[in-house]
Amino acid sequence: MEIAIIIAVLIFGIGISGYMLIEQWSFLDAAYMTAITLSTVGFLEVHEPSTGGRIFTIILIFVGVGYFLYLAGVIVQSIVEGEIKSLLGRQRLDKKIRKLENHYIICGYGRIGRVLCNFIKEDTPDIVVIEQNETLTEALQKDKLHYLVGDASDEELLLKAGIEKAGFLVAALATDTANVFLVLTARQLNPDIYIMARASNPGVRKKLLVAGANRVESPYDTGAISMGLKLLRPNVRTFLDVALSRKSDAIQIEELFIPKTSRYTQLALKDSGIRQEFNLIIIAIKKASGEMMFAPHFETLLEARDTLILMGKTEDLQAFGKALNPER
Numbered sequence: 001m002e003i004a005i006i007i008a009v010l011i012f013g014i015g016i017s018g019y020m021l022i023e024q025w026s027f028l029d030a031a032y033m034t035a036i037t038l039s040t041v042g043f044l045e046v047h048e049p050s051t052g053g054r055i056f057t058i059i060l061i062f063v064g065v066g067y068f069l070y071l072a073g074v075i076v077q078s079i080v081e082g083e084i085k086s087l088l089g090r091q092r093l094d095k096k097i098r099k100l101e102n103h104y105i106i107c108g109y110g111r112i113g114r115v116l117c118n119f120i121k122e123d124t125p126d127i128v129v130i131e132q133n134e135t136l137t138e139a140l141q142k143d144k145l146h147y148l149v150g151d152a153s154d155e156e157l158l159l160k161a162g163i164e165k166a167g168f169l170v171a172a173l174a175t176d177t178a179n180v181f182l183v184l185t186a187r188q189l190n191p192d193i194y195i196m197a198r199a200s201n202p203g204v205r206k207k208l209l210v211a212g213a214n215r216v217e218s219p220y221d222t223g224a225i226s227m228g229l230k231l232l233r234p235n236v237r238t239f240l241d242v243a244l245s246r247k248s249d250a251i252q253i254e255e256l257f258i259p260k261t262s263r264y265t266q267l268a269l270k271d272s273g274i275r276q277e278f279n280l281i282i283i284a285i286k287k288a289s290g291e292m293m294f295a296p297h298f299e300t301l302l303e304a305r306d307t308l309i310l311m312g313k314t315e316d317l318q319a320f321g322k323a324l325n326p327e328r
Contacts, residue, residue, distance in 0.1 A: 008067070008068070011038070011060075011063065011067060012035075015030070015033075015060050016031050018056045019033050023053045025046070029046045032046055033045060033046060034060070037057055037060050037061060038061075093146060097161065100128065100146070100165065100166075101162075101167075102165070102167035103127065103162065103168075104126060104127045104128070104166070104168045104169075105127075105128050105163060105170070106129045106130070107129075107130045107170060107172060108198075109129050109131040109136050109140060110172065113172045114139070125144075127146060128148065129146065129148070130158075130161055131149060132149070132150060148160060152178075153178065153182045153185050155189065158185065163189050164189065168196070169186050169193050169196070170198075171186070171195065171197040176199055176201050179198060183195055183213045184212060186212070194215075195215075196213065196215045196217060197213040197215070198216075198217060199217070199218050243311065251313065252311070253283070253311050254311075254317045255308065256308050256310060256320065258302060258303070258305065258324060259305075259324075260304040261325075262304070262325060264302050265304045266303065267301070268299050268302070269297070269298045269299065269302065274320065278312065278316045279312055279313070279316050280312035280316055281310065281311045281312060282308055282310055283309045283310065283311055284309040285306055285308055286306065286309070288304075
């Protein structure tokens with residue numbers, strides 16, 4: 001844009017200089033003549049131009065007016081191309097969203113929503129963010145996320161986000177009222193989806209659970225507990241930070257589901273070889289009934305639909321995950 005302005009000033013300066021040299025006019029008369037020539041307003045000349053002045057005027061019209069017409073065309077073209085690119089980009093994004101299955105829908109891209117998305121991205125890119133604030137679009141594009149702009153409690157927008165095929169939804173909107181309404185709407189559209197909701201007020205927790213949330217979290221409570229652990233048990237907190245972070249390959253805590261077809265079903269822990277073959281430590285087993293068994297006994301029987309909570313190196317966890325479910 002700066003170059004275009006410089007060229008326009010240059011053409012105007014050449015017009016003034018040309019009339020002053022050819023016609024011996026004053027600066028003001030030359031500037032006036034240049035202005036009415038380039039703007040094509042059709043006013044009368046201040047002086048009768050000579051033959052040389054007329055030839056110069058013809059050249060100035062073709063160069064100046066032609067340049068401004070070209071500049072206008074470029075501006076219009078850039079605007080149209082920008083709109084087309086934006087439209088095509090939105091269509092490509094909508095097409096990608098339609099193909100997602102068992103994905104995460106994050107409603108709200110504030111401070112909590114953004115941190116949550118960055119954490120989930122370490123496992124999977126299958127995330128759709130619904131955010132009402134259009135100013136956050138640039139941040140969503142920078143973070144390379146699928147996103148929709150609008151009210152998260154709007155049924156059409158939730159359907160567009162693929163809620164019928166989604167596996168998880170997080171209600172992290174700014175107000176508790178909005179989260180309650182969102183949970184009600186989402187549960188109606190997909191009775192099987194796992195819903196986690198944010199509650200700022202402890203009194204809203206029960207309402208969110210009644211509305212259909214599977215789990216309700218308060219960021220203030222969680223933050224306070226984390227701070228307390230760092231004060232009272234700093235080494236434990238440091239260990240958990242490392243183990244729960246996907247950025248460390250030294251140690252990880254992972255949960256793995258035992259399908260019915262797995263060869264580990266109906267095996268006792270001592271016979272499974274998990275510790276010996278994969279160098280993994282089983283911290284707990286969540287049974288299909290929901291019962292959580294911590295530090296399970298070596299004679300504990302592994303059953304289909306159990307969820308194992310394991311600790312070990314990333315490569316060992318990945319190897320055991322493949323052995324647990326070789327069909328994947």
